[in-house]
Amino acid sequence: MSETRLKILQYITGIGLFLLVGTHLIVSHLSGGEPTAWESIAERASSSFWLAFYILLLIFGLYHGLHGLRTIIIESIPRLPAKVVDWTLVTAGIAIFGYAAYIPISAF
Amino acid sequence: MGTKASEKGHLPNRLGIKGWVWGGNYTLERYLYTLHRLTGLSLLLYVTLHLAMNGFRLGGVESWEDLMSVFGMSGFKVGEYLVAAAFIFHALNGGRLMLQHLGYTLGKPKPPVYPYVDSMRRRRPIVWVMLASIMALAIYVLVAFVT
Numbered sequence: 232m233s234e235t236r237l238k239i240l241q242y243i244t245g246i247g248l249f250l251l252v253g254t255h256l257i258v259s260h261l262s263g264g265e266p267t268a269w270e271s272i273a274e275r276a277s278s279s280f281w282l283a284f285y286i287l288l289l290i291f292g293l294y295h296g297l298h299g300l301r302t303i304i305i306e307s308i309p310r311l312p313a314k315v316v317d318w319t320l321v322t323a324g325i326a327i328f329g330y331a332a333y334i335p336i337s338a339f
Numbered sequence: 340m341g342t343k344a345s346e347k348g349h350l351p352n353r354l355g356i357k358g359w360v361w362g363g364n365y366t367l368e369r370y371l372y373t374l375h376r377l378t379g380l381s382l383l384l385y386v387t388l389h390l391a392m393n394g395f396r397l398g399g400v401e402s403w404e405d406l407m408s409v410f411g412m413s414g415f416k417v418g419e420y421l422v423a424a425a426f427i428f429h430a431l432n433g434g435r436l437m438l439q440h441l442g443y444t445l446g447k448p449k450p451p452v453y454p455y456v457d458s459m460r461r462r463r464p465i466v467w468v469m470l471a472s473i474m475a476l477a478i479y480v481l482v483a484f485v486t
Contacts, residue, residue, distance in 0.1 A: 238440075242437050245430075245433050245434075245437065248430075249430045249433075249434070252426060252430075253430075256423060256426070267407050267410075268407075269400045269403055269404060272396065272403065276396075292386055296379070296382070296383040296386060299376075299379050299383070300380075300383060303376060303380070307355055307356055327387070327390065330390070330394070331390045331393070334393050334394060334396060334397060337397065338396060338397075
């Protein structure tokens, strides 16, 4: 994929994260109640809306974060071949996605 | 300039990480870039830890409540606020960068009259609007965290 397309995806995931993380922060921290209590967690875990929400948040967050990290690594250590950086981050991203997606899916 | 980077058609990054601290006599925008990267890396570290902690949910109610009792301590509350503040800065500054990269807030081209002002040294009102919005939101979230 070209650098321009990767950058446009970075913008799209950035806008998406602003909305998704904003919602997550409002629900988890600013809306009162006990959002981290086990009952509240169990209630959200049984909802297909929250499952889809967290998976989407995970995909957007992983792409945005790892692409940002790639930019910093390639810019700061230009001797490193870009393909090595790309494949390392893609592998890490898939592993983190597998682990992090398993948690809400197994609780659903 | 026989570096690998210049052979590939890129300019070599001579300053490296040191350039994050001092890149030259530029305006505030040059240093907002540094803060954008630092907040981005901090958020990435936080998200990694957050995802690892979520795994405690698989251990059942006792394991989860033990973890939450640790996070109820005041030191963690301060950390939680700093994460929210980093998110506010990163999101709003990211929006400004997006608008500038796409050319919407660069300003109109001007004739090259001495003393020359290049794009990096031009002062743009959007920076101050963004900083004021960040301050307002950070104070709002602080009040919400405290009360």
